[in-house]
Amino acid sequence: MSLKHTLHTLFKQTVEAVAPPLSKSQFEAKGVLTPEEFVAAGDYLVHACPTWTWEGGDPKKRRTYFPADKQFLVTRKVPCVRRATELEGGYNPNSEFAVAGEEGEDAWVATHQDPAASARGAGGAAGDGGDGIPNIDDDAKPSAAAGQGGAKEDDIPDITDLELNEGEDEAAAPSGRAPGYLRAEEPADNIMRTRTYDLYITYDQYYQVPRFWLVGFDESGKPLLPQQVMEDVSEEHARKTITVDPLPHLSGLSAASIHPCRHAEVMKKLVDNLLEAGREFRVQQYLVLFLKFIASVVPTIQYDYTMSVGGE
Amino acid sequence: MGEVLRFAQLQSSVDVTFLAELSEHKLNVLKLSEEPVDVCGFFGPNRYEAVPARLQLDVSSLRPGASSRPDCHAAPGVLLLYNTVEGFRNSDKPALMRQVASQVWADILSGAAEAQPWRLCRFLLLVHGDLKRYTFHYWFAFPALKPPSPITAAHPPRPLAAALPPSAIEQITAACSAWRSPAPVPAPTSDPSSSAPSPAAAAATSLPSTPAELLDSTPAPFWLLSSPREDFSEDVQTHPLSAWGSLLRGAGSSFGAEAAGPSGTGGGEEGAAGAASSAPGFGTPRRRHVALAFSDGSHLPGCPAWQLRNALLLAAVRWRVREQQVLCLRESSRGGGRLDPQRSFILTVTLPAVEGAVEGGATPPPCPDAVGWEANEQGRLLPRFMDLGPHLRPEAQAEQAV
CATH class of the missing domain: 3.40.140.70 (Ubiquitin-like modifier-activating enzyme ATG7 N-terminal domain)
Known part of the structure; x- marks a missing residue:
C-alpha cells in the first residue's frame, strides 16, 4: 500500500506540473472546484466564520494561480477533548486485529498495541463520572509507544538538579502548572488534558477539491505523531481515507490528511441532496458544506461547522 | 482590600x-x-x-x-x-x-x-x-x-455582557476587531482582465523578512479604548498605548482617585471610572473614559493571561494610576472568532505605587x-x-x- 501511495503521489505531482489547473467551472456536474471558486469559497468561509484565516505559506511553495496571501486556509488551536475511539463506544480489539492482518501494515494500529490498556483507559474515563476528559494514562500510553514524552528525559544525566526555584509568586494562577501538579488541589475542571489541532485546508490541483490536513498537539503543547492523530479520526475512516503526506505550502512538515480522491463524489451527493430538498446552494458555500462533511470524519475536533448552508 | x-x-x-x-x-x-x-x-x-x-x-x-x-x-x-x-x-x-x-x-x-x-x-x-x-x-x-x-482586583471581574449595555458591546466589538485586523492593503490585482494575479503582483504583497519587521507589522496586543461615557455606549475609539498622555492632557490630578466609590450593583454604571479626563487632543472637550484593552489568551474565568502583568506594571509606572479598568478580550469559537461578551470581562485593578521616575532623576x-x-x-x-x-x-x- 505504501509503495502504491508513493507511486501515485509521484504521478499526481507530474500531472500537476504539466496539466493546467481547472479553468472552467465543473462544480455542478462533478462537485469539483476551479482555483477561482476555491478562493471565492474561502472568502465566504473566512467571512462567515473568522476562526478561519487565509495564509500565504512559504513563498517558495506558492501556487501562482492563487493570490500570494490566499494560498490556504487555517484555523489554530482547535480543542479535541475526547478521542474519537471513545465516542464510538469504546475500543474494539477485534476490529483492529482484523485490519492489521488484512493490510499487513501496522503503522496506524501501533498506537493500540496494548488493547487492555486502551480498554482500561476508556473505562476509567467513563468511571470518572463521564465528564469526557480522558484519563491521563490514556495519552501517556501512545506517547510512550511512539518514543515521545518524558521517556528519554535522562538524556542529560541528573537533569533534576537543574530545577529552579522562583520563590513565592502569588499572582500566578495555579492551573498554568502541569496536570500532575494540579491534580492534588485543583477541581477537576481546571485540569486541561485537551489535545489541540491546527487544521489546514489546501487546494488539491489533481483532484480539484479542497484537502483537509490535521496537525495535532498533545496536552502540553507538543506535536503529535500522525499515528496519534489517528485516534481522533473516526474508526471507519482512520484506516481507509487518511494518509500522511508533506503539507504543501509549509516546508518540513508531514501531516495526516483526508485523502481527497472521493471528495468530489461526496460533495456532489451532498449538494444534490440539498437541491432536492428545495434548498439553494451556491458554489461560495462549498467549504462550509465541506466542513460539515469533514466533521463526520473527525467527530471530536471542535472546530466550528455550525454555519448554515442552503438557505436554512 | x-x-x-x-x-x-x-x-x-x-x-x-x-x-x-x-x-x-x-x-x-x-x-x-x-x-x-x-x-x-x-x-x-x-x-x-x-x-x-x-x-x-x-x-x-x-x-x-x-x-x-x-x-x-x-x-x-x-x-x-x-x-x-x-x-x-x-x-x-x-x-x-x-x-x-x-x-x-x-x-x-x-x-x-x-x-x-x-x-x-x-x-x-x-x-x-x-x-x-x-x-x-x-x-x-x-x-x-x-x-x-501584588496587583489586586478592586471588584470581582465581570463578563462584558453583564457589565455593559448591548450598544457598548457592539461598539467595542467593532472597534477592537478593526484594531486586531486593520483594513487590508488593497489587493494588488490591478488588472481586471487576468483573474489570477501575475507573479509580480504576488511578490508585491511582501511578507516581513526579519523578526523586527514582523513585530511591527502585527497589531499590538495591548491598546486603549476610550469613550465619553462610562459605559462605553457612545463613540468608542481605539488608541495606541502611546496616546495615553494626549488622552489625558490637562486632566489635572483628579483622575483615578474617585474610582473606588461607585456602587457595585449599578448594571452598566460601575467600574468605568478608572480614568476620566478631558481630551483636547481628540477635538472634543468632553471627559473621556479610558480602559486598557488586551487580547487575552487565557481560558480561565477571571484570570487574564500572563502578558498583562508587565502591561499593568507599565500603567503603574508610566501613567501613575492606582486604579485602572482593563478589558480582557476573548473570542467565541461558535459562529466564529468574534468577541465573546460572555467570556470577555472587565477588571478594575488596584495598582501599587511603583517608583519609576526617570525625569531628572540621576x-x-x-x-x-x-x-x-x-x-x-x-x-x-x-x-x-x-x-x-x-x-x-x-x-x-x-x-x-x-
Missing part, C-alpha cells in the same frame, strides 16, 4: 516546523556560533474554553517570510542554542532572566514599550538539540516583573524581580524534552507515508 489578581501562565507550543527550521539554521547559518538568535512567538485571544493560553512557535518564528500569521500578535524572543549539554546545563539561568527582565524594565521606563507594546511580551528560549537524533531539550521563560506588592530605579520559567509536564521548573525523531528522521517519514 481586593483579592490578589491571578494570571494564567503561558504554555509553550513548539511546532515541528520550528525545530526543523532550527536544525537547518544551525547547520547552515549558525554552525558553531552560540550567539543569541532573535525569534518570534505568536499568541492571540482565547477562542476555546478548553485551550489554555499558549505561545506558539513555528517555521515563521525563525524565518518570518515563511508564512504569515495575520490573526496573531507577535512576541519577541531570544533563542540561545547551546552546542553542548554542558553549555545548556551550566548557563546562568537566573542571570539570563534578569537580563531579559531589565530590557523590559528599561523599555517601560523609557516609554519604548508604549510605542511598541510587544516589548512587554519578551521571552527567552534555551535549547540544546542533538541534531543527529532530532532530540531537543528546551526551556522557555516568560518574564513577568513583580511589582513591590539613576533609574532598580529592575524588579522577574518570574516566569515554564514548568515541565510534571509541574516542576525543569527543561522540557522533545523527541522529533519519529517526525523528522527520513526513515521514520518513509514509514509513515502510508
